[in-house]
Amino acid sequence: MNTRGFVRKTRQRxxxxxxxxxxxxxxxxxxxYQEVRKxxxxxxxxxxxxxxRTLTEMGEALELSYGSTYSRFDGNPENHYHFVCxxxxxxxxxxxxxxxxxxxxxxxxxxxxxxxxxxxxYGRCEHCKQTDSQQEAN
Amino acid sequence: MNTRGFVRKTRQRxxxxxxxxxxxxxxxxxxxYQEVRKxxxxxxxxxxxxxxRTLTEMGEALELSYGSTYSRFDGNPENHYHFVCxxxxxxxxxxxxxxxxxxxxxxxxxxxxxxxxxxxxYGRCEHCKQTDSQQEAN
DNA sequence: ATAAATGCAAAGCATTTGCAACCAT
DNA sequence: ATGGTTGCAAATGCTTTGCATTTAT
Numbered sequence: 002m003n004t005r006g007f008v009r010k011t012r013q014r015x016x017x018x019x020x021x022x023x024x025x026x027x028x029x030x031x032x033x034y035q036e037v038r039k040x041x042x043x044x045x046x047x048x049x050x051x052x053x054r055t056l057t058e059m060g061e062a063l064e065l066s067y068g069s070t071y072s073r074f075d076g077n078p079e080n081h082y083h084f085v086c087x088x089x090x091x092x093x094x095x096x097x098x099x100x101x102x103x104x105x106x107x108x109x110x111x112x113x114x115x116x117x118x119x120x121x122x123y124g125r126c127e128h129c130k131q132t133d134s135q136q137e138a139n
Numbered sequence: 140m141n142t143r144g145f146v147r148k149t150r151q152r153x154x155x156x157x158x159x160x161x162x163x164x165x166x167x168x169x170x171x172y173q174e175v176r177k178x179x180x181x182x183x184x185x186x187x188x189x190x191x192r193t194l195t196e197m198g199e200a201l202e203l204s205y206g207s208t209y210s211r212f213d214g215n216p217e218n219h220y221h222f223v224c225x226x227x228x229x230x231x232x233x234x235x236x237x238x239x240x241x242x243x244x245x246x247x248x249x250x251x252x253x254x255x256x257x258x259x260x261y262g263r264c265e266h267c268k269q270t271d272s273q274q275e276a277n
Numbered sequence: 278a279t280a281a282a283t284g285c286a287a288a289g290c291a292t293t294t295g296c297a298a299c300c301a302t
Numbered sequence: 303a304t305g306g307t308t309g310c311a312a313a314t315g316c317t318t319t320g321c322a323t324t325t326a327t
Contacts, residue, residue, distance in 0.1 A: 009301050009306055021214035027221075027230035029209050030291080045309045050292060052307095053212055065221065065230065066210035072316090073167055074191055075201040076159035083165075083203065084249050092165035092203065093249055103235070107260045111222050111231055115262040122245045124253040147281055147326050168317080183284045188317060190282090209291055 008059065014052045016040055021062055080117060086126035093126065146197065152190045154178055159200055218255060224264035231264065 020036045021028070028036075034049045056062040073092055082095040104115040124130075158174045159166070166174075172187045194200040211230055220233040242253040262268075 007306075011301075011307065013308075018214075021212060024214065025232065027211040027213050029211055031209075033212065043309070045311095046291095047293075047310080048308055053210075057212070060216055063213040063216055064210050065213060072202050072204035073165040074159060074171065074195070075165050075203060076156075076162065078198050078201055084245060084251055084253070086251070087254070093251070094163065095245060095249060097241070097244060097248070103258075104260065106235060107222060107233060108262075110235070111233060112265045113222055113224070113231070113260075113262055114268045115222070115260045116225070117262070118258065118260040120241075120256065120258045122242065122251075122253045122256040124246075124251055124255070127250045130252045145281075149282060149326075151283075181284070183286095184316095185285080185318075186283055 008055065013037070013041065013044055013048050014055065016044075017049060017052045018056060018061060021056070027065060082120045082122070084122045084124070084126070086129055087123050088125055088129035088132075091126050095122070146193065151175070151179065151182055151186050152193065154182075155187060155190045156194060156199060159194070165203065220258045220260070222260045222262070222264070224267055225261050226263055226267035226270075229264050233260070 016037050017033060020033055026032070030046070030049050030053055033053065034044070034046050037044050037049065053062065053064070057064045075094075077094070080099050082097060082099070084093040084095055085091070086093075100120075104118055107113065107118075108115045154175050155171060158171055164170070168184070168187050168191055171191065172182070172184050175182050175187065191200065191202070195202045213232075215232070218237050220235060220237070222231045222233055223229075224231075238258075242256055245251065245256075246253045
């Protein structure tokens, strides 16, 4: 990865993307690592992590994580939704109705037992989106 | 914490819950730690973590995390929703329409710029819910 | 009395990073 | 030749845990 978004084509990234595309298992970095190693025994875990991030930034993959290495806690235990600012990390409670009916749909469709769900929105908070505009003006 | 759900009342847990209730900032464990220390200088980080988990299990708080310590990746970069089995960790793609209109609502209501959102359902997958029923029968 | 809870410090563990060598452009 | 990329290993940093001690019931 670099600052200006210029990306070279490498065999490692090629194989990693191929592995990602060839499964529906939502693999962890380590699983990808094991798979890639079958074809490239000398690949390193660091390369897997770096490319997984690059691919995600390129829009070629999705990363399913809360986006932060640590948990945040909410003193309000009722189900409600959140907005997360990707620039400063702030989390804001949202005041939109909880769509409970979706859970029933999912239960039937996926033949699973749904106990709860989570809905989160991501982007720039009021403060950060202003900061960005100012920077763009420079 | 213990196995049978019996919980004693302690000053530490009391203060931690009070700190949680008194903020809307969705604090990290460390932030809670710093706050609690103002009142109990000798409290330990381990106690914060243990109680945060206990309170979450008691339904007194919410933990905002993906529920796993590591990220999972999805080779399908189009926005779609997931079901996560809390017993085995399996992640399943869901085939329900993406509600794009919600993003506009949130933008206006919270005065933020929404770039994307994520919706996840949690519970037991087809296999694990069967396993559970069998165990209960023992 | 009894076992849950604490403080402390030492792991644990997924992920990141520094650096010299390498290779795509 | 230039600088993005890699492999390797050490380092990060949040979170968990073992253990002796304290404390709620």
